[in-house]
Amino acid sequence: MSTPRIPTPGQTIGPFFGYALPYEGDADLVPPGSPGSIRLHGWVYDGAGNPIPDALIEIWQTDAEGNVPQAEGSLLRDGWTFTGWGRAAADLNGHYTFSTVLPGPSEEGKAPFIGVTVFARGLLDKLHTRIYLPEHPANTGDALLVSLSEDERATLVATADATGLRFDIHLQGDRETTFLTYG
Amino acid sequence: MTAPTKKQPVETQADLSAEIAELEKLSIEADAAGQARGDEPSRQPLLDYPPYRSSILRHPTKDPRHADPETIELWSPCFGHSDVDPLEADLTIAGSNEPIGERITVSGRVLDGEGRPVRNQLVEIWQANSAGRYIHKHEQHPAPLDPNFTGVGRCLTDDEGRYRFQTIKPGPYPWGNHINAWRPAHIHFSLFGRAFTQRLITQMYFPSDPLFALDPIYQSITSQQARDALVATYDHDLSTPGYSMGYSWDIVLTGPSRTWTEPEEGDL
Numbered sequence: 001m002s003t004p005r006i007p008t009p010g011q012t013i014g015p016f017f018g019y020a021l022p023y024e025g026d027a028d029l030v031p032p033g034s035p036g037s038i039r040l041h042g043w044v045y046d047g048a049g050n051p052i053p054d055a056l057i058e059i060w061q062t063d064a065e066g067n068v069p070q071a072e073g074s075l076l077r078d079g080w081t082f083t084g085w086g087r088a089a090a091d092l093n094g095h096y097t098f099s100t101v102l103p104g105p106s107e108e109g110k111a112p113f114i115g116v117t118v119f120a121r122g123l124l125d126k127l128h129t130r131i132y133l134p135e136h137p138a139n140t141g142d143a144l145l146v147s148l149s150e151d152e153r154a155t156l157v158a159t160a161d162a163t164g165l166r167f168d169i170h171l172q173g174d175r176e177t178t179f180l181t182y183g
Numbered sequence: 184m185t186a187p188t189k190k191q192p193v194e195t196q197a198d199l200s201a202e203i204a205e206l207e208k209l210s211i212e213a214d215a216a217g218q219a220r221g222d223e224p225s226r227q228p229l230l231d232y233p234p235y236r237s238s239i240l241r242h243p244t245k246d247p248r249h250a251d252p253e254t255i256e257l258w259s260p261c262f263g264h265s266d267v268d269p270l271e272a273d274l275t276i277a278g279s280n281e282p283i284g285e286r287i288t289v290s291g292r293v294l295d296g297e298g299r300p301v302r303n304q305l306v307e308i309w310q311a312n313s314a315g316r317y318i319h320k321h322e323q324h325p326a327p328l329d330p331n332f333t334g335v336g337r338c339l340t341d342d343e344g345r346y347r348f349q350t351i352k353p354g355p356y357p358w359g360n361h362i363n364a365w366r367p368a369h370i371h372f373s374l375f376g377r378a379f380t381q382r383l384i385t386q387m388y389f390p391s392d393p394l395f396a397l398d399p400i401y402q403s404i405t406s407q408q409a410r411d412a413l414v415a416t417y418d419h420d421l422s423t424p425g426y427s428m429g430y431s432w433d434i435v436l437t438g439p440s441r442t443w444t445e446p447e448e449g450d451l
């Protein structure tokens with residue numbers, strides 16, 4: 001076929017994905033409380049500072065050693081296999097939680113990060129961003145982080161808390177998250 | 184739990200249609216100016232599209248920053264036959280009886296920007312029933328639920344990148360964006376490509392829907408060519424004799440993906 005291929009446009013996830021996309025164990029990349037596990041959590045906010053209860057967050061990350069997982073079973077969740085991928089629907093307070101491990105660097109000296117996709121009612125296409133680890137020594141040499149202003153950089157670096165990491169997502173407003181394009 | 188207070192819309196369809204027409208005019212002018220400069224037309228929806236009221240506080244105001252995709256972003260999660268039962272592709276068998284409505288087959292190929300099939304990737308769908316009603320606790324449309332239809336399905340693409348679902352044609356339904364707001368009939372699709380950056384959630388529409396011109400979600404895509412890419416084609420060859428009507432719809436995922444080589448033994 002010689003017709004040019006039009007990229008299929010995105011559309012909003014709408015309000016009713018909640019009975020379709022979430023599945024048992026979707027936010028647990030590792031069993032909560034298992035050795036090395038952390039809680040990665042945060043709130044999703046709109047431009048008025050109100051939490052968004054109908055957002056869906058997906059993450060995709062290397063394992064603790066920095067390997068890209070290529071194991072099946074992301075939907076199956078056998079409780080043992082680390083597949084690197086998770087999906088969490090925000091709750092009624094706009095809060096999401098994952099149980100996972102700190103990602104390792106994909107190459108020696110690279111800043112490790114967790115890839116994030118954000119979907120929501122009212123959001124007409126997905127958004128991509130990254131969660132970097134607080135105080136990681138490789139952050140200072142990371143090409144993306146270095147290219148950002150201090151305020152922008154702060155939106156991509158998680159905060160350490162008692163159980164792991166907190167990463168809030170602001171779709172709009174003073175603390176608008178820096179979203180990414182890969183074109 | 185108290186139900187969230189819903190702001191009642193005051194704008195009518197005529198108000199909304201006037202806003203849509205104004206933005207359409209601006210986008211045609213902007214496209215013409217862009218073409219004169221040699222720009223590619225934008226084919227994604229405008230995230231800032233006020234006629235879709237819920238987008239007003241939920242669109243980023245800054246342009247996204249360019250990032251060079253790194254290792255993890257150039258791979259996608261791996262799904263396999265342990266994840267998905269082949270029966271999940273048939274949405275008409277969940278109940279003890281046949282669901283109500285027009286039985287349809289929806290099939291097509293998932294391709295990347297180079298036209299290569301996207302193999303063995305997860306496709307998830309969800310939709311309203313034939314009366315325009317979702318199974319959801321916040322759904323307020325007083326249309327009947329169908330006990331034999333959940334409206335949820337999954338499959339993996341095959342070696343040609345093909346997916347195939349057996350389902351029921353969804354009905355249009357009212358929503359609270361403005362007075363007399365109705366969504367065109369649609370099926371939600373969630374897709375994975377060969378890279379995380381190709382992740383896509385979208386909606387498939389049905390041909391010749393009279394609601395297209397009135398719907399701010401569909402109209403948020405300002406290129407007609409790109410809008411057309413969301414509309415399935417009636418495909419008589421996909422129809423099953425004496426049973427169901429066929430619709431075909433291909434999906435093109437773009438975005439950087441790692442240099443593609445056929446995986447070798449021991450590569451994964």
